[in-house]
Amino acid sequence: MAFVSSGYNPDKPMEDRITDIGNHHYGEFLPPVIKNNFGKWQWHEILEPGVLMHKSETGDEVYTVRVGGMRLMSVEFAREICEIADKHCDGYVRFTTRNNIEFMVDSKDKVEPLKQDLMSRKMEGGSYKFPIGGTGAGLTNIIHTQGWIHCHTPATDASGTVKVVMDELFDEFQQMKLPAQLRISMACCLNMCGAVHCSDIAILGYHRKPPMVDDEWLDNLCEIPLAIAACPTAAIKPKKKEIVSERTGEKKDVKSVEINVDKCMYCGNCYTMCPSLPLTNAEGDGIVIMAGGKVSNRISAPKFSKVVVAFIPNETPRWPTLAKTIRQIVEAYEKNAHKYERLGEWAERIGWEKFFEVTGLEFSHHLIDDFRDPAYYTWRQTTNFKFTEGMNDYAAIKAE
Amino acid sequence: MAFKHETPLLDQLESGPWPSFVSDLKRQATHRKENPDNVEYQIDTDCVEDILGVVELSYKEREVHWKHGGIVGVFGYGGGVIGRYCDQPEKFPGVAHFHTMRVNQPNGKYYTTEYLRKICDLWDFRGSGMMNMHGSTGDIIFLGTRTEQLEEIFYEMTHKLDQDLGGSGSNLRTPSCCLGESRCEWSCYNTQELCYQLTHEYQDELHRPAFPYKFKFKFDGCPNGCVASIARADMSFIGTWRDNIRIDQEAVKAYIGGEFPPNGGAHAGRDWGPFDIQKEVIDRCPTQCMWMEGDQLKINDKECNRCMHCINVMPRALRPGEDKGLSILVGAKAPILDGAQMSSMLVPFMKVEEPYDDIKEVIENIWDWWMEEGKNRERLGELIKRQGFQKLLDMTGLKALAQHVQEPRHNPYIFWKEEEVPGGFSQDITDFRKRHQR
Numbered sequence: 001m002a003f004v005s006s007g008y009n010p011d012k013p014m015e016d017r018i019t020d021i022g023n024h025h026y027g028e029f030l031p032p033v034i035k036n037n038f039g040k041w042q043w044h045e046i047l048e049p050g051v052l053m054h055k056s057e058t059g060d061e062v063y064t065v066r067v068g069g070m071r072l073m074s075v076e077f078a079r080e081i082c083e084i085a086d087k088h089c090d091g092y093v094r095f096t097t098r099n100n101i102e103f104m105v106d107s108k109d110k111v112e113p114l115k116q117d118l119m120s121r122k123m124e125g126g127s128y129k130f131p132i133g134g135t136g137a138g139l140t141n142i143i144h145t146q147g148w149i150h151c152h153t154p155a156t157d158a159s160g161t162v163k164v165v166m167d168e169l170f171d172e173f174q175q176m177k178l179p180a181q182l183r184i185s186m187a188c189c190l191n192m193c194g195a196v197h198c199s200d201i202a203i204l205g206y207h208r209k210p211p212m213v214d215d216e217w218l219d220n221l222c223e224i225p226l227a228i229a230a231c232p233t234a235a236i237k238p239k240k241k242e243i244v245s246e247r248t249g250e251k252k253d254v255k256s257v258e259i260n261v262d263k264c265m266y267c268g269n270c271y272t273m274c275p276s277l278p279l280t281n282a283e284g285d286g287i288v289i290m291a292g293g294k295v296s297n298r299i300s301a302p303k304f305s306k307v308v309v310a311f312i313p314n315e316t317p318r319w320p321t322l323a324k325t326i327r328q329i330v331e332a333y334e335k336n337a338h339k340y341e342r343l344g345e346w347a348e349r350i351g352w353e354k355f356f357e358v359t360g361l362e363f364s365h366h367l368i369d370d371f372r373d374p375a376y377y378t379w380r381q382t383t384n385f386k387f388t389e390g391m392n393d394y395a396a397i398k399a400e
Numbered sequence: 401m402a403f404k405h406e407t408p409l410l411d412q413l414e415s416g417p418w419p420s421f422v423s424d425l426k427r428q429a430t431h432r433k434e435n436p437d438n439v440e441y442q443i444d445t446d447c448v449e450d451i452l453g454v455v456e457l458s459y460k461e462r463e464v465h466w467k468h469g470g471i472v473g474v475f476g477y478g479g480g481v482i483g484r485y486c487d488q489p490e491k492f493p494g495v496a497h498f499h500t501m502r503v504n505q506p507n508g509k510y511y512t513t514e515y516l517r518k519i520c521d522l523w524d525f526r527g528s529g530m531m532n533m534h535g536s537t538g539d540i541i542f543l544g545t546r547t548e549q550l551e552e553i554f555y556e557m558t559h560k561l562d563q564d565l566g567g568s569g570s571n572l573r574t575p576s577c578c579l580g581e582s583r584c585e586w587s588c589y590n591t592q593e594l595c596y597q598l599t600h601e602y603q604d605e606l607h608r609p610a611f612p613y614k615f616k617f618k619f620d621g622c623p624n625g626c627v628a629s630i631a632r633a634d635m636s637f638i639g640t641w642r643d644n645i646r647i648d649q650e651a652v653k654a655y656i657g658g659e660f661p662p663n664g665g666a667h668a669g670r671d672w673g674p675f676d677i678q679k680e681v682i683d684r685c686p687t688q689c690m691w692m693e694g695d696q697l698k699i700n701d702k703e704c705n706r707c708m709h710c711i712n713v714m715p716r717a718l719r720p721g722e723d724k725g726l727s728i729l730v731g732a733k734a735p736i737l738d739g740a741q742m743s744s745m746l747v748p749f750m751k752v753e754e755p756y757d758d759i760k761e762v763i764e765n766i767w768d769w770w771m772e773e774g775k776n777r778e779r780l781g782e783l784i785k786r787q788g789f790q791k792l793l794d795m796t797g798l799k800a801l802a803q804h805v806q807e808p809r810h811n812p813y814i815f816w817k818e819e820e821v822p823g824g825f826s827q828d829i830t831d832f833r834k835r836h837q838r
Contacts, residue, residue: 001440001441001442001445002440004440004442006551006552006553006555006559007555007559008551008552008555010551013475013551014475016559017475017476017558019476019477019564019607020603020604021562021563021564021603022504022564022596022599022600022603023504023506023507023564023596023599024506024562024563025596026506026507026508026510026582026592026596028506028512028515029506029510029512029515030510030582031510034583038581038582039581039587041581041583041584041585042585042716043664043715043716043719044664044715045660045661045664045665045715046664046665046666047665048668049669054584062583064583068418069419069533070419070421070424071532071533071534071535072421072424072425072530072532072543073424073531073532073533074424074425074427074428074431074448074529074531075428075519075520075521075523075524075529075530076424076428076431076529077424077427077428078516078519078520078531079517079520081513082516082517082520085513086513091512091513091514092511092512092513093513093516094508094509094511094579095509095511095534096509096579097509097538097576097578097626097627097628099533099534104583123414123419123420123424124414124423124426124427125411125414125415125422125423125426127416127417127418127419127420127423128418128419129419130419131417131419135666136664136665136666136667136669137663137666137667137669137670138669145536146532148455148458148459148464148465148466149543150466150484150498150500150543150544151464152464152466152468152469154464157455157458157459159421160413160421160459163413163416163418163420163421163422164413164416166418167415167416167417167418170416170418173418175669176666176667176668176670177670181666190736191734191736192734192735192736193535193536193537193734194536195536195628195632195734196734197631197734197735197740198628198630198631198740198742226776229776230737232737232738267735267736267737269736269737273777275467275468278468280463282461282462282463285463293631295625295628295630295631296623296625297623297624297625297630297706297707297708298624298707298708298709298712299686299709302625302630304740304742316459316460316462317410317412317413317459318412318413339667339672339680340684340709371739372738374739
C-alpha cells in the first residue's frame, strides 16, 4: 500500500486548486429518449408492477423498469448496475429519491430481456440483487439513514431493520393491491436525517435513558453553555463536582453538568453538542413506530405521522416483533381502507380509537401527547367517539 | 471466503428476498482481498472486513461503536466531509479513521455509466468502496476514508471528474429535486434546472458554513411532492398552475368506458370493480368543484385547489394547466428541537423564469433575516415561530394573505404596530386623571 499522489501538493494547497464548481449539469446524463422528450411527456401507465411507460407528445415512449435498491451499496454493486445499463440501456441509469434504481429503454421489446436479466441476478447469500416492483398502490422502497454502519447517535440499525421489514413485506413491493401507495421510512434517531415524520409508517430509533455524564472529560471536550442551551426541556444545568480522577486516582474538582432525569426526553441533542454526554444503551435503545403521515397534497393536506407503538426492543439480527407489528398494520389497512385512501386518511375516517381496535395495537399512556402547546390539539375536545372493547363504563377504565 | 471476523448475527441478514447489504459488504470485502485489477488501495485493504466486524459487534451488544464527529475537511471548505472514528480502533484498525464525504449528485439522479464508473474507481482506490446511492439529502455518500486521503480525493474529483462536494454542517445543504419535466407529465416547472442554477449560484453558502444551522432547498414539480419538500426543506418550491386543468373529453369517456385503467394502472393488483367516475373522482374531490354534464366532465377551476387527485386518477384525460409556476413554502424540519414542522405557505404563486431573480430575492431576504436574528442551531421554522409569521412577511416585504393561513387566529392577542393605532402607544396619565378620579 504505497501512497499515490493525486497531484495535490500539501505544501502549496492553493496551487491549481479548483473549488466551487458544484455538480455536473443533469443534461449530460440524460438518455436520448429523455432528452428528446424533455417537458413533452403527456401521460403514463404502470404496465405491471415495477414497469412504467411514459408517452410523449412526439409519440415517443420510454419504458422504465424500477428495482429496489440498497442505499448502502458497494462500488462492485454499482459496477454491476453499469454493466446492466450498458447492456440494455445504452449506458444510462437513474436512481430515485427512495433509493430505487430505474433502468430505462426506448421500446417495448427491450423490456422483457431487461426484466429477465434483472430478476436472474442473485447475491451470494441468496437474496435478489434487483427485485422489480415499487410502483402504484403498493409498497415502495424504505428510505433510511445510516444506523450502526456509520453514525454516532443511532438507537438502532438502519440497513438491518429495513432489510427485515422489506423481506416481510416483499409481496407488497412486488404487487399493487393496497388501497393507495404505502411509504415506509426509517430513521435511526430523533435527528431524522431521513425525514420520517410524514410517512405512512415510520420506523424510528429511540433512546430511553438520559445521557451519562463523563465528568472528568466534559469541560475539556465541550462548551458547557452550548450543551446546556441544546436541551429543549432545560434538563441540564451546570454543576461543580468533586470526582476521583480515572487517570490519576486523585480527587479533583471539575466543572461539569447535571441532568434532571425527570425532564429528559432522551433526544440526544446535548450529545450532538457534547461528546461527553453519550446515551446509547442496549436496554434503553429501541424502536418507535409512527403511522398515518404523508407528504402529498392529494385529497387531504400533508400530515404528520403519529406514534402508535411506543417501544420495540432491538431484537437483533432480525427484529421479529418489528416486522410482525408492521405486517399487522399493513394487513388491517389493506383489508379496511377505501380505494385511494392513504393509511392516515383511513385512520382519521374510522377514528384513531378504531385504528387501535382494528390493528390490534395496544394503546398506552405513552401515546398521549404531552410535549408543549401542540399536545392540547391532539386531545379529544368533542363528545364524538366510538366505543371499543374495555372502556364502556367507569369501572372498566379504573387503573389496576 | 473466510474473513477476519466471524459474523454469525449479520449472516442471518443474508437470507430473504430483499437485496442483502450484508451479502454486498462481503462481496466488496472479497473484491478487495482478491484485488483482480491490482489496485494500489490507499486505505486498509481489509477495511470492509472491519466494517462487518464492527457492525457485528453492534448487533451483538446492541450499541453503536462510532465516535462522535471530529473536525476534518478540505482546505477552504467548512462542509462536505464528516469526521468519523471507531471507538474500538484496536479491534478494527481498518476503520479506525473512517470519514464520510458528500458528493453533490446530478439533479434528478440520472447517470451515464461512464461517469458512475469514474466515481466507483476513485472511491475504490482512495476509500472503502462503500457508499450510499444516495444519502437522505440527495448526495452520493462516500463512507469511510482516512484524513490524508481527503485532499487527494478532492483534487482528483475537481480535476478529473469536474465534480464538487456537497454540503454539511451549518450551511446550505445540497439542494435536491424530483425528476421533473425529464420524465413526468405533471411537473409544473423544470425542477432540475432551478435546482442546478441555485446550487451553482449559492456555492459559497454551500461550502462555507455561515448560517445559524443547516438550510435546505427542495424542488417538487407538483403537489404530489415526490421529494417531500413540504416535510423536510426550509424552503420548499412546489410546482402549481393558475389557469384551468386541461381536459380531453374523449379520454374521459375512455376511462368511464373502462378502456384506460384508472390511476395509470396503479390499482391493477386487486379487483376494485369497474371504474366509477362519480365515486372515485367527483365525490373524492376535496373542493367538490367537478360534475358531469351528460358525458362531459366539468370543472369549476376557480374552486379547484389543485390537489392532483383527479389528474392522478385520469392522467390521459386531465393535465395541469398551461400557466405554470411554483409556490414557495417555508420552515419545514424534523422534530429536533421543538417538534416537527411542515413548511408554511409564503408565496402562493410565482412564475419560474431565468435568471430566477424573484426566487433569489425571496431566498436572500429570508437569509438576511435568519442570519441576523437566528440563534445558534435555530432552524428557519423555529425562528418564524419565535418571532411570528408577521415578522416573516415584514422581512420578505410581502402582504398578508388569507392564503397564508388555514384559519384566522383563535385569540385576540394581536400585536398592533404602533403606527396602526391613532396617536400611537403613549398616553398622558395626568390628562387621563382629569377625566378619571383615582
